[in-house]
Amino acid sequence: DAKTTQPNSMESNEEEPVHLPCNHSTISGTDYIHWYRQLPSQGPEYVIHGLTSNVNNRMASLAIAEDRKSSTLILHRATLRDAAVYYCILRTYSNYQLIWGAGTKLIIKP
Amino acid sequence: EPEVTQTPSHQVTQMGQEVILRCVPISNHLYFYWYRQILGQKVEFLVSFYNNEISEKSEIFDDQFSVERPDGSNFTLKIRSTKLEDSAMYFCASSEALPPGNEQFFGPGTRLTVL
Numbered sequence: 001d002a003k004t005t006q007p008n009s010m011e012s013n014e015e016e017p018v019h020l021p022c023n024h025s026t027i028s029g030t031d032y033i034h035w036y037r038q039l040p041s042q043g044p045e046y047v048i049h050g051l052t053s054n055v056n057n058r059m060a061s062l063a064i065a066e067d068r069k070s071s072t073l074i075l076h077r078a079t080l081r082d083a084a085v086y087y088c089i090l091r092t093y094s095n096y097q098l099i100w101g102a103g104t105k106l107i108i109k110p
Numbered sequence: 111e112p113e114v115t116q117t118p119s120h121q122v123t124q125m126g127q128e129v130i131l132r133c134v135p136i137s138n139h140l141y142f143y144w145y146r147q148i149l150g151q152k153v154e155f156l157v158s159f160y161n162n163e164i165s166e167k168s169e170i171f172d173d174q175f176s177v178e179r180p181d182g183s184n185f186t187l188k189i190r191s192t193k194l195e196d197s198a199m200y201f202c203a204s205s206e207a208l209p210p211g212n213e214q215f216f217g218p219g220t221r222l223t224v225l
Contacts (some may be wrong), residue, residue: 043114043201044145046154046208070130087153096141097155098167098214 004088012078020073020104022088027068032091035062035073036098037084044087047073075076083108116202116218122223123192131187131220133202142185143203143214144177148172153201158174159185192224 005023014020024033034049042045048055050071055062061074075082087103115134123129135142144156157167159177176188185204187194189196199221 014136039152044203044214044221045216046213049213093208096158096160096208097143098145098153099155100153103151 004090004101006086006088006101006104008102009107011107011109013109014080015077018075018078018082018106019037020075020088020106021070021102022072023070024088025069027090028092030092032073033062033064033068034089034098035060036087036089037082038087039081039084040082040101045091047086050092078106078108080108082106112215114202114204114215116200116217116220118162118220119218120221120223122225125194126191129189129192129222130224131189131200131202133185133187133217134183135185135202135204136215137183139204139206139215141165141205141208141214142177142179143202144187145203145216146198147175147201147219148195148198154185156200182216189222192222192225197222197224 032049032051034045035047037047038044046055048060050062050064057058081107085103087100089098102105117132121129134158142159146156147153154183157171157177165215176192180184199219201219202217205212206212
């Protein structure tokens with residue numbers, strides 16, 4: 001399975017945008033890029049996913065590099081509630097499972 | 111908004127005992143999953159289930175584990191003879207359709223403590 005690389009942690013100020021990077025240099029043409037997050041003491045939560053084009057939803061935006069070897073999750077205006085571990089995961093047709101890395105722990109400062 | 115529910119929220123058991131963790135997936139979902147997370151570690155996949163059979167399982171999911179969908183709503187994970195190292199948070203998830211372009215919805219988890 002193609003792997004992803006994320007920073008261990010990032011800090012941001014409340015009400016400012018946050019850009020969470022993910023490198024996936026060995027991504028294949030059929031891999032989707034998924035982002036999940038896990039708030040403290042909760043189950044994981046889906047955030048967004050994409051294949052080639054940038055994607056927006058009510059939670060976040062996903063910017064995918066033209067060569068697809070990296071992507072960035074954008075939280076447009078972080079709140080304290082966005083403090084969580086964010087996971088970048090690649091999924092392909094042959095995998096039912098989600099393969100989790102260590103993720104990025106996002107700390108939001110008031 | 112529909113959600114995945116899990117019971118109990120916390121289960122304490124003695125080593126060697128059998129436990130059953132219960133999940134109610136979102137009603138129109140067809141694919142079901144169990145994951146676990148040992149305290150302070152990564153989330154690990156255990157098993158996926160579709161059309162009343164296991165579609166994929168990890169090395170962790172050995173003969174001590176089994177899954178079942180006993181009726182139209184519940185999805186259970188049974189551990190036949192618990193070990194100390196089975197202590198973890200167990201998360202159930204469901205999805206409407208096949209990967210890779212569909213999200214999985216997770217429950218709040220069951221904390222299993224094996225003494």
